[in-house]
Amino acid sequence: MPARPVIGLADSTLQSIDWNENRQPSSMAAPSNNNKELPMPACFHNPVTIVFGGGSLDQIAEHCPGKVALVTFPEAAQLGLLATVRSLLGERLVCVIDNVQPNPDVAWLRGVHEAFWAQHGDCDTVLALGGGSAIDTAKALIVGTASGRFDELLDLLASGKPFVPPRHKTLVAAPTTAGTGSEVTPWATLWDAGQQKKYSLHLPCTWPSVALIDPQLMLSVPAAVTVSTGLDALSHALESIWNHNANPLSDTFALSAIEDILDCLPRLQQDLGNPELRARMALAALKAGLAFSNTKTALAHSISYEMTLRHGLPHGIACSFTLPLVLGLAWGRDAGRDQTLQKAFGHNLAAAQQRLRAFLHRLGVRTEFEDYGVTAAEAEAMIDAALQGARGRNFIGAQAA
Numbered sequence: 001m002p003a004r005p006v007i008g009l010a011d012s013t014l015q016s017i018d019w020n021e022n023r024q025p026s027s028m029a030a031p032s033n034n035n036k037e038l039p040m041p042a043c044f045h046n047p048v049t050i051v052f053g054g055g056s057l058d059q060i061a062e063h064c065p066g067k068v069a070l071v072t073f074p075e076a077a078q079l080g081l082l083a084t085v086r087s088l089l090g091e092r093l094v095c096v097i098d099n100v101q102p103n104p105d106v107a108w109l110r111g112v113h114e115a116f117w118a119q120h121g122d123c124d125t126v127l128a129l130g131g132g133s134a135i136d137t138a139k140a141l142i143v144g145t146a147s148g149r150f151d152e153l154l155d156l157l158a159s160g161k162p163f164v165p166p167r168h169k170t171l172v173a174a175p176t177t178a179g180t181g182s183e184v185t186p187w188a189t190l191w192d193a194g195q196q197k198k199y200s201l202h203l204p205c206t207w208p209s210v211a212l213i214d215p216q217l218m219l220s221v222p223a224a225v226t227v228s229t230g231l232d233a234l235s236h237a238l239e240s241i242w243n244h245n246a247n248p249l250s251d252t253f254a255l256s257a258i259e260d261i262l263d264c265l266p267r268l269q270q271d272l273g274n275p276e277l278r279a280r281m282a283l284a285a286l287k288a289g290l291a292f293s294n295t296k297t298a299l300a301h302s303i304s305y306e307m308t309l310r311h312g313l314p315h316g317i318a319c320s321f322t323l324p325l326v327l328g329l330a331w332g333r334d335a336g337r338d339q340t341l342q343k344a345f346g347h348n349l350a351a352a353q354q355r356l357r358a359f360l361h362r363l364g365v366r367t368e369f370e371d372y373g374v375t376a377a378e379a380e381a382m383i384d385a386a387l388q389g390a391r392g393r394n395f396i397g398a399q400a401a
């Protein structure tokens, strides 16, 4: 009697097969004992409808139901974007907030939020047109409170307990920078410079319903913002890989984003008006956004919040200057994660770190804490604290570090 082949199916299935008849049911794959090497089942969820390509903004009328409030950045008017939105939405555009500054701060958001709900409570949709600051502002605006007070929302966020907002609006996001991925994530960072802290907002309703990604809108982004936002996207991709929540789907988006950014960003820095490079970076930022929409960020972002609050670094610089260092902390923690990192950077850690460092230097970004006035002892304390933070705990090196 031939030995029974070992296959990776439940015993009950095996028992129903008569191997002595020397045949295999046609529905079965060839016998294999490789089940242990197969990836664990992974779930990828992202509910955002994505429209990508030049002219996507023209579709706002069909994707923004009812009365619309626009949240945008100060330069939008002179760039002609305000006029475009007005002509596309007509009388349905009932409110314009166009003074969003980088890193939306609760001191400013408080008045804007309360006035919005008092004066435009009947508005249906908030359209965010801008960088991450405009999109995150819009995410805060769409969440109403029972009292109408903004501090009620902050208290709920500070408590860390889950809550269901009593009212909310639909969010549509049209990014004008290629970086944050906020158009395909539910997260918003609300800053409190006065108290030197930040709040993280994320609710089922803060997923945008639609992301309209129009690379044409990014042609006017200045060089420094192009670089910092592009590096934010690189950081999102890497943070999704050295992450306890990584899976083969997030890895696929992340690796593709890394490849594009390493190739494109230095060229785009020298050729800001190149539509093809703008489109490739827009797509790369989207892929990185999709990757971390399912994993969240990790140690580099956890460190970045301190560097933005205490040292004033733009978000994209704050979360990317440590990437070579964090790569070293991630390497060797987990064979599967190493494999993915090595697909992007090869098998030699020192060479991989050097490649990342040289990439950042070429873009004009310094890569050491001391370059930003942080001593070695302060840096060590900052990294220790960052590892304890919510994002830091996603990092694969968190327990052992």
Ligand SMILES: NC(=O)c1ccc[n+]([C@@H]2O[C@H](COP(=O)([O-])OP(=O)(O)OC[C@H]3O[C@@H](n4cnc5c(N)ncnc54)[C@H](O)[C@@H]3O)[C@@H](O)[C@H]2O)c1
Binding pocket: 073, 074, 075, 101, 102, 103, 104, 130, 131, 132, 133, 134, 136, 176, 177, 179, 180, 181, 182, 185, 186, 187, 188, 189, 217, 218, 219, 220, 221, 222, 225, 228, 229, 232, 315, 316
């Ligand atoms: N929610 C998320 O998942 C997420 C992820 C990363 C970062 N963020 C947040 O996003 C914010 C940073 O966003 P950002 O990096 O996109 O920058 P930003 O939105 O702060 O914009 C940077 C500057 O560029 C200007 N600008 C934007 N678009 C322009 C355009 N098309 N032409 C000319 N100027 C333009 C803005 O007015 C601003 O002065 C931070 O507050 C950060 O916390 C959020």
Ligand SMILES: [Zn+2]
Binding pocket: 180, 232, 235, 236, 301, 315, 319
């Ligand atoms: Zn980021």
